[in-house]
Amino acid sequence: MKNLLLLVLSTFTLFAHSISAQDQGDRIIGIWEPSNGKARVKIEKIGTRYYGKIVWLKEPNDPETGKPKVDKNNSDANLQTVPLKGYRLLKDFNFKSGNEWDGGTIYDPENGSTYDCVITMKDNNTLDIRGFIGISAFGRTDVWKRLQTQKK
């Protein structure tokens, strides 16, 4: 009975850690605006990883065609007709520890390039999104701000 109690307690401890880490990681979930203000990105969790998709565009239609913008700069011709709204540009992020999510990539629809990416939460409403090539020194950081429903 004593052993059983120990097992139950240690199991609970493990779950508590797991829940805590999960809560920490889930702080990133929400709607965010990149610095250029041209889009809004919803970061969500799918399975154990975090993803971000475009849910709003300041200029939703292509001025040339008048139709909703598509991913026309994608190097894969088959993907050049995929609508940008709903496009998943942040992929495969793992919550590392503290305030960092890593192991993911960010896609820039304006030039069709995908970069390695690490996300750092500076405070609850601010993310540093650093896209880089190979090593972090060769990169650029964009600061994203959290959005919320308008106060009435």
Place this chain on the structure above:
Amino acid sequence: MRNWLLLLVFVPGFLFAQPDSTAAAEDYSQYENLDFADEGAKRYCTSKVLDLSPQKLISVGFDFQGPYELEEAGKGKTNFDYSSGERLQFNIPVISKNSVIVQAGLNYAAQRYSGTADSKAVLGRNLLENGLTTIGLNLTVFKPLNEKRFLLFQGSSDLNGDYSFNKFLNLKFLKYSAALVYGWKMHERLMYGFGLSRTYRVGEMNYIPVFLYNYTAPNRKWGAEVLFPARAHYRRTFSSRSLLLLGYELEGQSYRMNIDGNFSYPNFGNPLTVVAPINGAELRRGELRIRAVFERSIKNFIWISAQAGFRYNYSFNVDEVPNGDFFRGFFGDQTYGMENFLGNTFYSMVSINLVSP
């Protein structure tokens, strides 16, 4: 009891599993009316317009100029078969935030000469023997003030001369250049600004106004990249991975030269010429490069840049500058220690570049 244990082990997994929100069609209208969660948050303009030619983080290049001649004031003549040299650039983003971007850089440029010179052509002989070298550090700061207005600062310090790594030049001969621009980012395809610069692009120190203009047409097939008077280009965009620039660049520096001998004052061919030893020679090299530049991604972020054009000489004169430097501007009447004639020629340059995200 075993069932309870099984329940304890597996239930949390179900409790915390996340539904796949992508499964259902999403109502995007819910994301239209949102505010910053942080009330103090501000929006800032960015430093680029759409489709601007890519910024180079690392660049390794080679410059080549065809045959031309140098005629020194009353001294002698040099025929250069060609001149060429390596060009290296490193640019590292130091601070990269919405509210400020700071980038530091290092550049190296060598110009080596091949040809024949008269025995009295002291400058030509020196160039054939030592060539010209530039090593410089630079700093660029982009400071957006709000969504529309920005400040741009560029500063550099360069060590230019006929030195080598074995026989380095004293750092007191560093040349400082800077430019400050106040600008407006009207939208994602247009930014412009006005400012002032201290520059050596025409060979000698000068203070001149500058005009920044970066534009991309609505169809995103063409645009303009201008930092007048330093450079101005028409840009033709073929795709997000290839483009062509047509225009010009002013290129120049003042080089500390270790030249022995007497020099004529004041001017080439002047009957009142006085001959005296020169005390501290500064070669004022300024040239206009009218060019076509083709840039293309060869693999992901590795780009090749190939340019060709005509190199037109603006200045290849020598000043006597014992210490520091002086300002002549466009209207100053100080005479040159040597007033030289340098022929014009065709040139080409190729570089491999790692470009910025």
